[in-house]
Amino acid sequence: MTTQSGVLYVATNEERYIEEAIRSAQSVRQRSPKLPIALVTDSPTYATARGKMVIDEIIDMQSAVTGKHDSMIDKIRGFSRTPFQRTLFLDTDTYVFCNCTDLLDLLRRFQVVITHSHNRRAKEYKTRNEGSLFGDKALEPMVTSAIPESFAPIQGGFLLYKYEDGAVRDWIAALEEHYRLYRSSDDQVVMRRTLWDSNLSLYALPEEYNFNDTDDVSYWKKGGFRKAVPRIFHYTRDKENPFLAIKWISKHEDAPHQRRRMSRLKTASKRIRQLLRHTP
Numbered sequence: 001m002t003t004q005s006g007v008l009y010v011a012t013n014e015e016r017y018i019e020e021a022i023r024s025a026q027s028v029r030q031r032s033p034k035l036p037i038a039l040v041t042d043s044p045t046y047a048t049a050r051g052k053m054v055i056d057e058i059i060d061m062q063s064a065v066t067g068k069h070d071s072m073i074d075k076i077r078g079f080s081r082t083p084f085q086r087t088l089f090l091d092t093d094t095y096v097f098c099n100c101t102d103l104l105d106l107l108r109r110f111q112v113v114i115t116h117s118h119n120r121r122a123k124e125y126k127t128r129n130e131g132s133l134f135g136d137k138a139l140e141p142m143v144t145s146a147i148p149e150s151f152a153p154i155q156g157g158f159l160l161y162k163y164e165d166g167a168v169r170d171w172i173a174a175l176e177e178h179y180r181l182y183r184s185s186d187d188q189v190v191m192r193r194t195l196w197d198s199n200l201s202l203y204a205l206p207e208e209y210n211f212n213d214t215d216d217v218s219y220w221k222k223g224g225f226r227k228a229v230p231r232i233f234h235y236t237r238d239k240e241n242p243f244l245a246i247k248w249i250s251k252h253e254d255a256p257h258q259r260r261r262m263s264r265l266k267t268a269s270k271r272i273r274q275l276l277r278h279t280p
Helices: 015-031 044-051 073-079 100-108 122-127 137-143 166-182 187-197 214-222 243-250 255-277
Strands: 003-011 037-041 057-060 084-090 094-096 112-115 158-162 202-205 232-234
Touching: 003 015, 003 073, 003 100, 015 037, 015 044, 015 094, 037 044, 044 057, 073 084, 073 166, 084 100, 100 112, 100 158, 112 187, 158 166, 166 187, 214 243, 232 243
Parallel strands: 003 037, 003 084, 037 057, 112 202
Antiparallel strands: 084 158, 094 232, 112 158
């Protein structure tokens, strides 16, 4: 491995995924200018030409996707192609509003860091093949051993992992093996199962590190951003035109600093008024 820490993308089958990855990488570069970025792709020539100003390393990997049943296999295979000892993997349809170096620092303490799936309600477990309500019989062996409902589904578009750790490499190998065996289009079921079966030290980040709706930001804004601010936008609902949403979110990403500045101004103004009242 060439570098200690970096950001990884996987983009295969369609050039539009490479374009998405470049857009996401630009947002990383803006906030973490020294952090290396790698892209795993089956179109290295196109990726090199389009991403030469932002992607540091292009990794050639032929696609193994044969149909809808294994549509996530390239992403899972890409995890082991990382050139980094500590990796932040992001789906291509993401936009970053935070310093990623801070995220990678979590791997000093944990082997794997995840975010939870947005779809955690029981009615969505059925469509996502989760738990006793699953509809895909091919996945039944994945849930024969009960997993507590409190061990919520994993969001597959964000993953921090310490690839220098042999136990993490073993987990990624098991993840690929199980995904190939059960042949499901949903990688999140297999990630949840294999993480539960592992002995890895695991940490789950809050929602703002993988939010997918501007309504989330509106909710945080009403709360004064005291509990959450935009970190990573996963625009699964805005794929056709994410730019408007990104522009709107950008206005609010610095809200905590703005609030602190306003607080200091109010304190200074109050102090000046007190001094004026006591001035002869």
